[in-house]
Amino acid sequence: MELMRLSELREGEKGIVVEVKGDLKTKLLTMGIVKGTEVKVVRNAPLKDPLEIEVRGYLLSLRRDEAEHVFVERR
Amino acid sequence: MKKAVVALAGNPNVGKSAIFNALTGAKQKLGNWPGVTVEKKEGICKYKDIEMHIVDLPGIYGLTASSIDEKIARDFILHNKPDLVVDIVDASNIERNLYLTLQLIEMDANIVIALNKVDLAESKGYKIDAKKLSEKLGLPVVPTVAIRNKGIEELKRAMYNAIKTKIKSSLRYNDKLESVISLIEQKVVEKRVLPEYPSRFVAIRLLEGDEEILRSANLQEEVIKQWILQRS
Numbered sequence: 639m640e641l642m643r644l645s646e647l648r649e650g651e652k653g654i655v656v657e658v659k660g661d662l663k664t665k666l667l668t669m670g671i672v673k674g675t676e677v678k679v680v681r682n683a684p685l686k687d688p689l690e691i692e693v694r695g696y697l698l699s700l701r702r703d704e705a706e707h708v709f710v711e712r713r
Numbered sequence: 714m715k716k717a718v719v720a721l722a723g724n725p726n727v728g729k730s731a732i733f734n735a736l737t738g739a740k741q742k743l744g745n746w747p748g749v750t751v752e753k754k755e756g757i758c759k760y761k762d763i764e765m766h767i768v769d770l771p772g773i774y775g776l777t778a779s780s781i782d783e784k785i786a787r788d789f790i791l792h793n794k795p796d797l798v799v800d801i802v803d804a805s806n807i808e809r810n811l812y813l814t815l816q817l818i819e820m821d822a823n824i825v826i827a828l829n830k831v832d833l834a835e836s837k838g839y840k841i842d843a844k845k846l847s848e849k850l851g852l853p854v855v856p857t858v859a860i861r862n863k864g865i866e867e868l869k870r871a872m873y874n875a876i877k878t879k880i881k882s883s884l885r886y887n888d889k890l891e892s893v894i895s896l897i898e899q900k901v902v903e904k905r906v907l908p909e910y911p912s913r914f915v916a917i918r919l920l921e922g923d924e925e926i927l928r929s930a931n932l933q934e935e936v937i938k939q940w941i942l943q944r945s
Contacts, residue, residue, distance in 0.1 A: 668775035670809045694808045695837075 640712055644677060645686065645705035652678045653710030660707030670694045671708060714764045717876045718793065722786060722817060723801035724810050725772030728829045730754075731859035732801055733769045736869070746785050760873045768795070774809070776816045778925045790820055791910055796876050798822040799868070804834035804841050804856070814850065818882045821911035825875045826854045827868050832861075851882035893920060893941060900940050906930045 647653055655675045658666050670693055671677065678692040687702040700708075723729045733741075737756025746753045754769040770789060771782035778784040790798060800817055802810040817824055828843055847854040853871045857864030885891055898916035900906070907915050907930050918926040919937050927934060 664777050664779050665774070668777060668779075668812060670812065694806075696806045696809060 641709060642712055643706050644679070644691070644700075644708035644710050645689065645702050647679045647710065647712065649679055649681055652676055652713040654713060655708060655710055657709040658707065659709070660704070662704050662707065666704070666708065669698065676713070677708075677710060714759070715762055716764050716766060717796040718768065719758075719765045719797045719799060719872060719876075720768050720770050720786075720789060720793075720795040721799050721801060722770045722790075722813065723772060724774055724803060724806075724813060727772070727801045727803040727806075727810065728859045729769060729772060729801050732799070732827055732829065732857065732865075732868075733767060735859050735862055735865045736765075737767055749781055749785070751781060751785060758869065760869045763873060763876060765797075765872065765876070773813065775813055776820070777921075777923060784925075787820075790817070790822055791914075796823065797872060798824050799827055799872060800824050801827045801829050804828045804831045805837050805839065807834070807839070807841065815884070818850070818852075818884050819911075819917050820914050821881065823875055823879050824852050824882065825868070825871050826850070826852055827859075827864075828854050828856045829859055831856045831864075832858045849884075851884055852880065896944055897937065897940060906932070 641656060644653065655671055655673055655677060657673065658671060675693060680690040680692050680697060682689045688699045689702065689705055690697055690699050721729055721733055733754060733756065736758045741754060741756040744753045745751065751771055756767045758765040758767055768789070770786040773783045773786050776783055776787045778787050789795070798817055800814050802814060814826065828841065831841065834841055843854045843856050853875060855864055855868045855871045857868055859865070894913065894916050897920055898912050901912045901915050907926070915926060919930070919932065922934050
């Protein structure tokens with residue numbers, strides 16, 4: 639397993655959240671993106687911004703710079 | 714007739730408006746929250762000898778006051794102290810929704826849970842045991858499908874009973890966490906930190922490093938760390 643940014647995962651790939659950084663940290667934690675949570679990149683918009691992820695059974699759109707602050711281990 | 718203030722809280726898109734409409738019917742009043750352009754909906758629901766004044770709070774994921782919507786909801790619950798908070802939980806997205814529920818419990822609110830969209834949850838293959846959930850949380854849980862008006866009478870009855878009896882959840886976290894919470898809570902009570910708020914709520918927010926609470930309590934995060942380190 640390798641450590642990478644959520645924004646670096648490709649469509650269909652899954653990762654386990656290792657750390658959340660940045661201004662949006664509290665917001666993302668509130669929405670269930672906490673350490674140990676599985677996230678899956680469902681699809682990317684053109685230029686990969688925004689991207690849609692699946693977390694805890696729901697879909698969430700994130701801006702690319704937000705996804706860059708979420709560190710994951712690729713599964 | 715006795716009056717009671719009831720706040721509706723929940724994540725965005727849980728069917729909060731549908732519940733609001735089902736409860737209040739045509740008797741609604743529309744306005745703004747003071748000072749901000751966030752819509753405020755109020756309505757009345759009469760049940761037996763109680764006139765319930767329903768206030769629709771903005772849709773929020775948590776009560777950390779990180780956005781204006783969250784701040785409105787948090788301030789309303791802490792300052793106006795409604796007689797009851799109806800927490801609307803999307804059954805088809807229950808895990809994320811229950812986070813707000815826990816925060817409401819931490820605020821020492823009198824809570825009834827409307828487990829909405831149970832039909833959607835079922836079609837997604839979820840089997841939710843409302844009774845078990847109610848036991849675990851220590852709160853009344855009423856399954857509803859607000860857009861079909863299902864469960865609304867049961868919800869009204871549960872709201873009425875909760876206003877009369879004021880049940881408080883005694884849900885607690887694991888022992889390790891609780892020992893730190895009670896340590897900080899002791900300090901909060903001793904030093905009279907924000908005495909107008911529930912002490913457990915203040916303690917948990919301080920532990921979390923909540924900027925707004927730290928600021929209004931005039932405390933630094935370092936001080937909280939010291940409190941915890943001093944223990945041994």
